[in-house]
Amino acid sequence: MIITALAFYLFAAMTVASAFMVIAARNPVHxxxxxxxxxxxxxxxxxxxxxxxxxxxxxVVYVGAVAVLFLFVVMMLDINFAELRQGFLQYLPIGALVGIILLIELILVVSGWALSPESVEIAALSAPAASELTNTxxxxxxxxxDYAYLFQAAGLILLVAMIGAIVLTHRQRPGVRRQSIAEQVYRPTEKSVAIRKVEPGQGV
Structure with a gap:
């Protein structure tokens, strides 16, 4: 039990510290x-x-896909982060005020939550025993x-984010040859096929 508690405090402290460093690090890759x-x-x-x-x-999903996608996007974007940070102190009071207002609203919302006894009884009757089902x-x-529509909405949001990342990282560079599928499909036959009559003994 002591080992479990120590592991919990260790992982929780590392999670909080790394989350703070996400917003405190100057390098976006870091x-x-x-x-x-x-x-x-x-x-x-x-x-x-x-x-x-x-x-x-x-x-698998967040570390192997989402976070790696963030890393590639940040590394491929040509953004001058030093220029973006120049006006940070100028807008800091306004940002702090907005953050305090949002925090107060969240506290008021969370403090107003309450479960009625009827909903607890209905949920207990409709749900099967926990021992009969696995976590999956x-x-x-x-x-x-229960959350099928919200699950589909989350998938659409991820799709939009993926398309946005592709659009942001897709840059036209001079001197780079790219494949044009439309030109290949609609290319006329006389430009793609050449028929040559080779006489006997005159081949390569």
Whole structure:
């Protein structure tokens, strides 16, 4: 039990520290690397909670796909980050004010949450026993039944993000030959096929 508690505090501290470094690092590539570290530590916390499937999904999807995509986009974009940071102190008071207002609103929303006894009883009657289902089956039941539309909306958001990343990183460079499928498809036959009559004994 002591080892589990120590592991929890270690992974939690590493998660908080790496999350802070994501917004504090000056180099955007370092920020993405700290984000990957935060994902790994969060996956370790899920393993301690017994949700090994969510931990695996967090590592495979977010670390293996999303964070790596962020890293490639940041490395391929030609952005002058030093120029973007020049007006940081100028807008810091306004940003802090907006952040404080959002924090107060979140506290008011969370403090106003309450569960009625009827909803707890209905959920207990309709849900099967936890011992009868595995973590993967419970997660699939929740995602694909109760939150099916939100799951589809999340997929559309990721699709838009992927298309945006492709558009941002796609740059036209002089001297680079690119494939044009339309030109290849609509190319006339006389330009693509040449028929030559070779006499006997005159071949290569």
């Amino acid at each position: 920020s993405v690397l700290f984000l990957i570290l935060a994902f790994f530590n969060s996956a370790a916390l899920f393993v301690l909670l017994g949700a090994e499937f969510i931990a695996m999904i967090l590592v 089956e419970q997660l699939g039941h929740i995602i694909y039944t």
